Amino acid sequence: MNSLKCYNRTHVTSDRLHRNINQAPRHDISPRLLSQKINATPSLEERMKNGEFGEVDSKGSTKEQLTRPFRKFLANDPVGIGRYLALQLAIAGRQWASHAAKRMPVATGDIREIIGQPVFIPLEQLYRVYGKIFRLSFGPKNFIIISDPAYAKQILLTNADKYSKGLLSEILDFVMGTGLIPADGEIWKVRRRAIVPAMHKKYVANMVGMFAACTRHGYSTLDKAIEKGETVDMENYFSRLALDIIGKAVFNYDFDSLTHDDPIIQAVYTVLREAEHRSTAPISYWNLPGATFLIPRQRRCMEALVVINNKLDNLIAKCKQLVEEEEAEFEEEFLSEEDPSILHFLLASGDQISSKQLRDDLMTMLVAGHETTAAVLTWTLHLLSQHPDIADRLRAEVDRVIGDRDVTLDDVKELKFTTRVINESMRLYPQPPVLIRRALEDDTFDKFVVEKGADLFISVWNIHHSPTSWENPEQFIPDRFSLEAPIPNEVTESFAYLPFGGGRRKCIGDQFALFESVVGLSMLMRQFEFVRPVNAPPVGMTTGATIHTTNGLIMEVRRRNVVPSQGLMCPIGRDYAVAAAGSKQELLVSAVVPAVATAAHALGGPF
Numbered sequence: 001m002n003s004l005k006c007y008n009r010t011h012v013t014s015d016r017l018h019r020n021i022n023q024a025p026r027h028d029i030s031p032r033l034l035s036q037k038i039n040a041t042p043s044l045e046e047r048m049k050n051g052e053f054g055e056v057d058s059k060g061s062t063k064e065q066l067t068r069p070f071r072k073f074l075a076n077d078p079v080g081i082g083r084y085l086a087l088q089l090a091i092a093g094r095q096w097a098s099h100a101a102k103r104m105p106v107a108t109g110d111i112r113e114i115i116g117q118p119v120f121i122p123l124e125q126l127y128r129v130y131g132k133i134f135r136l137s138f139g140p141k142n143f144i145i146i147s148d149p150a151y152a153k154q155i156l157l158t159n160a161d162k163y164s165k166g167l168l169s170e171i172l173d174f175v176m177g178t179g180l181i182p183a184d185g186e187i188w189k190v191r192r193r194a195i196v197p198a199m200h201k202k203y204v205a206n207m208v209g210m211f212a213a214c215t216r217h218g219y220s221t222l223d224k225a226i227e228k229g230e231t232v233d234m235e236n237y238f239s240r241l242a243l244d245i246i247g248k249a250v251f252n253y254d255f256d257s258l259t260h261d262d263p264i265i266q267a268v269y270t271v272l273r274e275a276e277h278r279s280t281a282p283i284s285y286w287n288l289p290g291a292t293f294l295i296p297r298q299r300r301c302m303e304a305l306v307v308i309n310n311k312l313d314n315l316i317a318k319c320k321q322l323v324e325e326e327e328a329e330f331e332e333e334f335l336s337e338e339d340p341s342i343l344h345f346l347l348a349s350g351d352q353i354s355s356k357q358l359r360d361d362l363m364t365m366l367v368a369g370h371e372t373t374a375a376v377l378t379w380t381l382h383l384l385s386q387h388p389d390i391a392d393r394l395r396a397e398v399d400r401v402i403g404d405r406d407v408t409l410d411d412v413k414e415l416k417f418t419t420r421v422i423n424e425s426m427r428l429y430p431q432p433p434v435l436i437r438r439a440l441e442d443d444t445f446d447k448f449v450v451e452k453g454a455d456l457f458i459s460v461w462n463i464h465h466s467p468t469s470w471e472n473p474e475q476f477i478p479d480r481f482s483l484e485a486p487i488p489n490e491v492t493e494s495f496a497y498l499p500f501g502g503g504r505r506k507c508i509g510d511q512f513a514l515f516e517s518v519v520g521l522s523m524l525m526r527q528f529e530f531v532r533p534v535n536a537p538p539v540g541m542t543t544g545a546t547i548h549t550t551n552g553l554i555m556e557v558r559r560r561n562v563v564p565s566q567g568l569m570c571p572i573g574r575d576y577a578v579a580a581a582g583s584k585q586e587l588l589v590s591a592v593v594p595a596v597a598t599a600a601h602a603l604g605g606p607f
């Protein structure tokens with residue numbers, strides 16, 4: 001296997017960057033093949049000392065060096081023609097040196113070095129060596145990796161016209177077609193203009209009650225687990241909670257996946273898993289002739305799509321009928337009491353689109369708004385389980401603001417510390433960790449040229465974990481975002497914080513998702529204690545479209561104020577930990593741990 005090599009200069013000259021990243025504590029990341037390889041690579045300083053990086057700057061390009069003696073010889077030619085040739089060579093030499101200086105650092109290697117781990121992990125390790133922009137080369141495959149806030153701003157905002165979704169559109173075509181996430185050009189413009197108004201303030205405010213109702217509905221599932229003395233995989237739980245919420249929000253359909261399973265839920269998960277699988281596959285196996293018939297998972301996926309499309313067609317037909325029967329005049333902020341969904345808004349506002357486009361839009365929002373929020377809640381709970389002092393502060397705020405009732409819109413605004421906890425969780429675990437773009441024309445980043453057609457990965461993970469932008473970047477510090485300041489976003493943090501992307505392709509569901517997370521987290525923390533059992537599997541990371549856990553987020557759940565046990569790891573909230581000193585019977589419970597592990601996915605391919 002080839003080791004990763006650097007063929008050119010790197011930008012990482014800062015000792016601070018190198019040292020800080022190396023010293024940073026990791027979040028349950030087990031070192032794997034690539035990390036061993038990279039750690040075995042000589043340090044940047046050693047490599048610079050060996051002259052690996054100095055050559056271009058000090059002596060010019062190889063061609064320039066090879067021709068230099070000849071040029072000198074010609075320059076001494078008493079006949080004019082020799083001196084003329086020497087001059088031409090000097091001009092060419094300057095150009096070669098200048099081109100060489102603009103060549104981007106290149107990391108080359110074997111694709112196997114990356115497969116088997118979430119892609120953002122090796123990208124972070126490579127960033128340590130190659131800096132804020134480098135080319136990653138795997139045989140014929142070639143990606144530019146961007147890890148710098150200013151470069152991200154250029155791609156997402158300043159020069160957004162020069163980029164498309166590229167690879168992403170190809171991967172997601174089967175499920176989202178020309179929905180908002182993969183769409184480009186005129187279709188994207190038209191659809192964004194039609195859909196954004198549906199997410200108006202009144203709509204989002206109206207949704208808060210629904211978020212609370214769905215969260216409360218899920219209590220019974222947790223209570224059942226408590227009764228049976230079973231642990232709960234909270235990653236799976238949050239995935240279902242988010243599915244129930246997004247189904248209602250987008251097309252007024254109650255999946256009720258928190259309390260039961262049915263073919264439509266199975267179909268949605270089959271399609272989601274396929275999308276994740278495709279985004280991590282080294283070859284486009286789905287394009288092989290006959291793949292749909294010959295590969296069983298492809299067949300299952302196509303069957304699932306039929307189930308979903310039929311369901312969507314039914315929902316669209318039902319909603320159309322409702323709109324026709326409604327007497328209400330459509331106003332800009334129109335909200336139907338019977339059906340406040342985005343689908344209803346689109347139909348009632350007279351949006352003239354084909355059924356196929358409408359299905360693409362609905363599927364896009366279902367996917368975009370589901371796994372992302374579920375992942376945010378999962379990793380926030382995980383972080384709280386590691387930081388009982390922060391969990392205590394969050395609970396104190398929740399107790400003060402909501403007491404025992406459902407959260408309202410006014411409460412959300414008051415739950416400032418809870419919001420900061422979520423903001424900080426999204427910094428440490430951005431969903432998705434990498435954004436994908438394709439250059440539609442050449443673009444320049446300082447002296448480096450990215451050519452038309454290049455595929456770019458903006459590593460939000462690297463930007464969020466960079467010691468050049470963040471103090472103690474690996475630490476969970478919600479207070480880094482002041483309670484008095486506006487809610488942090490890409491503008492307030494100069495593109496060093498991109499949980500919802502930025503520029504014109506920024507998430508349309510940002511406020512919706514933040515409110516949903518605040519409501520879900522605060523109500524669950526108010527009602528329950530979550531405890532990591534001693535023998536629970538470690539919480540490793542893996543990716544699909546978002547960051548998943550490798551083995552689920554297994555928690556023992558208690559109604560709050562129940563006397564807890566000794567010997568339990570990571571009680572969330574110190575009130576629990578203090579109380580834990582007394583009880584020994586509970587040790588028995590911690591021995592009953594039927595771990596419901598979620599399937600581990602391969603490396604990550606984000607949207």
Ligand code: HEM
Pocket residue numbers: 180181192364365368369370372373376431432435436498499500501502504505506507508509510512513514607
């Ligand atoms: C915590 C939850 C969420 C996170 C972290 C998140 C994150 C993101 C990010 C980073 C992007 C930009 C992608 C890119 O530039 O390539 C995006 C786009 C998008 N998101 Fe979200 N999202 C969340 C929830 C939602 C929800 C609830 C909805 C819909 C109801 C939604 C709908 C969309 C759509 C339609 C786009 C594409 C916008 C466009 O390209 O014009 N998202 N999201």
